[in-house]
Amino acid sequence: MRTAAVNPTPPPSLSLSPTPSRPSPPLRRLLGALGAAAALAACTTTPKQPGNAVYDFGAPVVAAAPAAAPLPALVVAAVGGPPALDNERMVYRLNYADPLQARTYAMSRWGSSPLEMLTQRFKSRLSQAGVKVLSPEDAALGIPLLRIEVDDFSHVFDSPGASHGQVVLRASLFDGHRLLDQRTFSRKSAATSADAGGGARALAASADAVAGEMLAWLAAAPKK
Numbered sequence: 001m002r003t004a005a006v007n008p009t010p011p012p013s014l015s016l017s018p019t020p021s022r023p024s025p026p027l028r029r030l031l032g033a034l035g036a037a038a039a040l041a042a043c044t045t046t047p048k049q050p051g052n053a054v055y056d057f058g059a060p061v062v063a064a065a066p067a068a069a070p071l072p073a074l075v076v077a078a079v080g081g082p083p084a085l086d087n088e089r090m091v092y093r094l095n096y097a098d099p100l101q102a103r104t105y106a107m108s109r110w111g112s113s114p115l116e117m118l119t120q121r122f123k124s125r126l127s128q129a130g131v132k133v134l135s136p137e138d139a140a141l142g143i144p145l146l147r148i149e150v151d152d153f154s155h156v157f158d159s160p161g162a163s164h165g166q167v168v169l170r171a172s173l174f175d176g177h178r179l180l181d182q183r184t185f186s187r188k189s190a191a192t193s194a195d196a197g198g199g200a201r202a203l204a205a206s207a208d209a210v211a212g213e214m215l216a217w218l219a220a221a222p223k224k
Contacts, residue, residue: 053108055111056111056112056204062128068130069131070215072131075143075146076126076146077136077147077148078116079115079124079169080152081150085115089093089109090104090105091106092196092199093157095186096158107196114153122148141176144172144173145175148171152166153167155164155191170184171184180222187210
């Protein structure tokens with residue numbers, strides 16, 4: 001008499017599906033600490049960066065025209081500055097970590113270079129104040145020349161949650177090749193958020209504030 005073959009079932013200790021081993025308690029604690037440290041570093045060392053954002057200064061601020069224009073006409077040269085400001089990259093600094101390192105936002109940029117935006121903004125404010133703005137190509141004898149050099153234009157973080165837009169520039173007024181007056185302007189405006197958008201708004205506010213101070217300076221500067 002023949003009997004059917006039966007496949008024996010392996011005992012539990014010889015199961016064919018091995019059970020994955022769990023990390024020991026010390027190893028689990030180490031992995032958890034490393035994960036927490038990485039998350040904290042990501043939150044505190046780099047500002048938030050919204051993806052593919054393009055910023056500018058927004059629409060020009062319509063300021064009340066003064067009783068008299070600071071100058072009847074003015075030749076305004078293109079704003080100059082370091083090569084880092086002659087492109088669309090947005091610069092920020094972490095003063096609390098390394099104030100000497102200039103960083104750039106990876107996913108955000110200016111619509112045009114800061115030097116170009118400042119040139120257009122200052123010309124707009126001068127025109128609103130009643131000044132006839134001329135380019136160097138249209139210059140005529142006897143019309144003063146304004147030259148502006150930017151020293152700093154950056155989003156500065158004093159701590160992970162507190163930052164400001166900083167603009168520092170030097171303005172020089174010439175009559176031909178003769179220097180009439182020169183002044184350095186510096187302005188800081190608090191940022192409302194710790195990201196590229198907050199920096200853009202703060203820098204626009206600082207640029208507009210400097211423009212207002214420059215108008216007052218031009219009104220009082222010697223003309224000849």
